[in-house]
Amino acid sequence: MLDYLASLSTRYPVLTDVTWWQGIIIALIVVAIMEVVAIVSHKYVMHGFLWSLHKSHHEPRTGAFEKNDWFGVAGAIPSMILLMIGTHYGLHMITAIGAGITAYGAIYFGLHDVLVHRRVKHSWNPQWGYMKRVVQAHRLHHVVETKHGTVSFGFIWAPPIRKLKAQLEADGRGRIRASAKMKAEMGMIDNAEHWAR
Template identity: 40%
Template sequence: MMFVLITLITFILMECVTWLTHKYVMHGFMWYFHEDHHQPRYQNDFERNDVFFIIFAVPSILLFYFGLQGGLNYKFFIGLGILFYGIAYFLIHDVLIHQRFKWFKNTKNKYLIGLRKAHKVHHKHLGKEEGECFGMLNVPKKYFRI
């Protein structure tokens, strides 16, 4: 039960990490990698912004490795929480919002529509300044009104 709790808490905390990273790193000193993501449409299947998948995967991989040293320990489950958040991020951000894969094209779910609206507001700013809605799963309630 403790390991499930560690995984769940890590998943929830990753939303905070994502918000902070998105606002202060992606829209800050690593704007070079994130900038093409704010352009009107992708030129190819990959963009420089995809480097952040690797950046977030590295701690998860390391935690899996060190979480198996000397027997299964809490580090493994922190890595698992990061992995689960990464999967959720991929499904919400790349599949649902940006339609890089056409899997959830016609959703009627109010929560998912709200996430999509908030992200569109974020993308109306093509530069790194004046951004809003930096989170992924937790966005202001006003975007859930129809």
């Protein structure tokens, strides 16, 4: 296996002939691809056959970790492997792909875990634009307390809020959680009504 990896640079020069700016472009493309992968896996895996793990994310957290965190571990493994192989064997394209997956994980952590769920305490509350929409969209995702009937499965891309609200009302399959319960679960701030707009 190691001999095969070592031979890749001579067998496939495209893997090594990547400039730094091409590497950045490749990494950005991978970030976009990862969002599509995340949407599909969130909707059909996390809210599908692995709901038993993801369900913990839709319930009040009692400690620092939840079963759902295993999805983050699973996402980190391929990025670490690609980064190690790419850097060790000089396969710059493989390194860029691993860097793109890692960048997506960092963006996800910042938006999802820090900004929305406040797993790292802070007092910043976005009042407008993209950041506010990301927070609102994910909070609307958590309005439904059941496996089915929720909306907004992306982590970086957030559909328009009006569209998500209309989708929730039209679907009606999911059980909408009580407002006070949701606010407590989400660690929402005092002006929680602000997020419902």
